[in-house]
Amino acid sequence: MNNQEQHKRRVRYKGTHPKSYKEKYKELQPEKYKDTIERVIQKGSTPAGMHLSICVKEILEFLQIKPGQIGLDATLGYGGHTLEMLKCLRGEGHMYALDVDPIEIVKTKKRLKDLGYDENLLTIKQLNFKDIDQVAKEAGSFDFMLADLGVSSMQIDNPDRGFSFKQEGPLDLRLNPEKGLSAAERLKEVTQEELQGMLIENSDEPYAKEIAKAIISKTKKKEYISTTTQLQQVIGEALAFIPEDKRKEGVKKSCQRTFQALRIDVNSEFEVLEEFLEKLPSVLSKGGRVAILTFHSGEDRLVKKSFKRLLREGVYSEIATEVIRPSTEECNRNGRARSTKMRWAIKA
Ligand SMILES: C[S@@+](CC[C@H](N)C(=O)[O-])C[C@H]1O[C@@H](n2cnc3c(N)ncnc32)[C@H](O)[C@@H]1O
Numbered sequence: 557m558n559n560q561e562q563h564k565r566r567v568r569y570k571g572t573h574p575k576s577y578k579e580k581y582k583e584l585q586p587e588k589y590k591d592t593i594e595r596v597i598q599k600g601s602t603p604a605g606m607h608l609s610i611c612v613k614e615i616l617e618f619l620q621i622k623p624g625q626i627g628l629d630a631t632l633g634y635g636g637h638t639l640e641m642l643k644c645l646r647g648e649g650h651m652y653a654l655d656v657d658p659i660e661i662v663k664t665k666k667r668l669k670d671l672g673y674d675e676n677l678l679t680i681k682q683l684n685f686k687d688i689d690q691v692a693k694e695a696g697s698f699d700f701m702l703a704d705l706g707v708s709s710m711q712i713d714n715p716d717r718g719f720s721f722k723q724e725g726p727l728d729l730r731l732n733p734e735k736g737l738s739a740a741e742r743l744k745e746v747t748q749e750e751l752q753g754m755l756i757e758n759s760d761e762p763y764a765k766e767i768a769k770a771i772i773s774k775t776k777k778k779e780y781i782s783t784t785t786q787l788q789q790v791i792g793e794a795l796a797f798i799p800e801d802k803r804k805e806g807v808k809k810s811c812q813r814t815f816q817a818l819r820i821d822v823n824s825e826f827e828v829l830e831e832f833l834e835k836l837p838s839v840l841s842k843g844g845r846v847a848i849l850t851f852h853s854g855e856d857r858l859v860k861k862s863f864k865r866l867l868r869e870g871v872y873s874e875i876a877t878e879v880i881r882p883s884t885e886e887c888n889r890n891g892r893a894r895s896t897k898m899r900w901a902i903k904a
Pocket residue numbers: 607608609610630631632633634635636637638654655656657660683684685686704705706707708709731828
């Protein structure tokens with residue numbers, strides 16, 4: 557076999573621009589193709605396989621990280637925030653970082669190690685942030701902490717993870733696909749009433765009744781919904797009564813909300829956030845600072861309620877009086893920042 561035959565060809569795509577996730581081979585290697593990455597970001601998109609960290613300036617301004625401190629990033633993701641926080645330590649102190657995702661955590665660990673951040677400065681654990689007390693047993697209390705909730709762009713953009721209705725893929729939606737039920741499996745066991753409640757509670761879906769009815773009538777006939785596009789189609793059919801000029805937008809919004817509701821459900825997102833918020837003060841040092849980024853009203857409500865109550869009880873000495881939003885400039889550069897709300901608290 558000659559060298560040319562041995563050379564593995566990259567995935568080919570039709571047309572002038574790569575469209576599907578796997579075809580975006582340059583974006584999937586950001587260290588190698590820096591120019592491509594910058595061009596994609598300039599156009600206001602997130603390169604495939606990457607995540608643009610949100611509110612970095614606002615977070616660092618609030619956390620006031622000093623060399624020698626101990627910190628925790630409860631949601632490592634691509635590691636962008638972790639990296640910026642590590643820089644503030646200037647080689648003194650330690651950071652812990654958690655993520656439940658077994659797929660991305662390996663890549664991020666390698667990326668940060670290649671940048672010189674190894675076990676001496678950074679400990680990465682595949683752990684749910686509801687178990688922060690376990691990390692504190694090892695680390696002692698934290699001087700600063702960040703939780704950037706929800707999903708990363710790498711998870712949303714990878715069709716194999718099933719997070720987006722815009723791409724065909726298995727209806728999974730688990731942050732850790734090795735644990736629990738996938739969204740497809742969940743839809744097989746849920747009742748119509750429960751599903752309707754889930755759509756209302758988790759994402760205020762106005763057509764919860766119609767969508768739940770359509771999904772359950774399929775599963776009753778054993779026509780199980782196993783892919784992202786099948787679910788999108790069922791929602792489209794359920795909302796066929798929307799006037800034609802408003803239907804496309806209406807179906808898109810309901811798809812977004814339905815996928816969000818299912819994601820919250822299969823990952824028990826509200827339950828784990830409540831547990832995290834409850835344990836938070838016990839793992840913060842006196843004067844320790846925590847910043848939390850949320851992406852929908854259900855999450856923000858929980859954070860706001862917990863911070864306010866613990867301020868009243870004297871557990872926190874100060875909390876953000878108003879929600880902090882990313883700048884217009886940041887939202888233009890990164891559309892995914894638009895729904896972000898930041899809140900902070902300081903331990904008394
Ligand atoms: C918005 S991304 C974080 C992006 C990160 N701040 C960055 O700069 O790259 C959220 C991450 O949190 C993780 N995550 C969500 N819920 C979690 C939980 N309960 N425990 C640990 N990690 C979680 C997700 O898997 C995802 O990787």
